[in-house]
Amino acid sequence: MQTFHNDGFEIAFIDQSPANGGEGEPVLLIHGFASSYLVNWISPGWVKTLTEAGYRVIALDNRGHGRSTKSYNPAAYTPSEMATDAAALLDHLGIEKAHVFGYSMGARISAFLALEHPEKIATLILGGLGYGMVDGVGDWDPIADALVAPDPEAISHPRGKMFRTFADQTRSDRQALAACIATSRELVSEAQMTTITAPVLVGVGTKDDIAGSAQRLAALLPNGEAFDIEGRDHMLAVGDRTFKARVIEFLKEHTIT
Template identity: 70%
Template sequence: MDLNPPQFSRFVHDGLEIAFFDEGDRSGDPILLIHGFGSSANVNWVFPGWVKALGEAGYRVIALDNRGHGASSKPYDPSLYHPPQMAGDAAALLSHLGIGDAHVMGYSMGARISAFLALGHPHRVRSLIFGGLGIGMVRGVGDWDSIAGALLAPSLEDVTHERGRMFRAFADQTKSDRQALAACISTSRDLLSVEDVGRIEAPVLIGVGTKDDIAGSAQELAALMPHATALDIPGRDHMLAVGDRVFKKAVLEFLAEVGRR
């Protein structure tokens, strides 16, 4: 398997077209990949080598473009971007493919969506991998209201907020629909309670870069769950941790261990 974009298909859920791909060995254990805010299945999973690594390890690799992102529908109504609704797209994709349950891996916003998937549809989730989001899943990840403003500004030069500039530049680079992203960022940050997190029974791996100033502590989040392990991704920030070799190695070892249970 290479790093070229795979062929995408589409299905309709909740009145929206959701784009996805289904790659690798159809007889292998399925793993569903859920990307982060402002990203896409290609940007988060194909180009950093995840689809290649997981496919070569024998997994059936499935990924979707979240609503508002990539090749999926891009509504401008903020009420359509709460995490339970986005998790519903992921569950519906598994149903569309006739898959009962899968390993689920999410990065940043995708990790939050994965957690809501595990809570709302626990029978669909064999194991969970959270990347780029630790205790921020419970406590929040700081001031993100400025990001919506940055996305809607006339140009990058008009944005002075540092984090806003980072996400605006990323949105411009990926040629994203900035109005859809602004709607998404306003409602996709629903927090989980300590009690919610404690109800996640699946085995969990939480990987956060040691230079990530967004995610919050992986160790603190892991301590709230019955079957969770924290992983430090050395020297990586929020944008660079996703494709890190240490992270990939740990994920493959975690999946192999879960598969032996």
């Protein structure tokens, strides 16, 4: 891994060349809540899939996650603040424009990146988050409580228990995650979504009870399209082979000019 500094954070990232040794169009990957570049992108095979398809893959550990600096200040974790890390990473690498692919919380960060730095976006892929981008993804306050609960066996909230287990499996800093979840769910309005003019692919699992409708979000976007990840829930959709195939098709349909 490499690192760079932005806004007082040391941000860890990888920069993988295409498997064929060429230059390749850059794809920036932004992972989800309580995850990391390793869990979200390496383990499900995305980096392998993309590099073998001829793309240069850049993936960061979001602030508060993985090997990047942790903060216990919720103000550090708004999607806008987190998007500055992604923008600064592209600048650090001298990349003027990239394909940007975010999953779940990473999709929200990607949307803010597109809103605030549209010149950097060639295409946008939003995985694991549909209309929940606009109308919210339910009550997540119990998840923050579950993350800092002294005894995980005492957690009764199903989604809280799921994310606590996930955070423990990924050996995350749970106090940092609790701070992150407090402010990282900022909504994007329908009006804001209509201003994202880049081609956008929205992929959501048909059994995902968190993300909201892919079709309803895509309908707001001037160049949006939805993709149903059949039979997959929020956790399993990310590694789905049909989703990978559609993403590769989408990228090849929209080369960087």
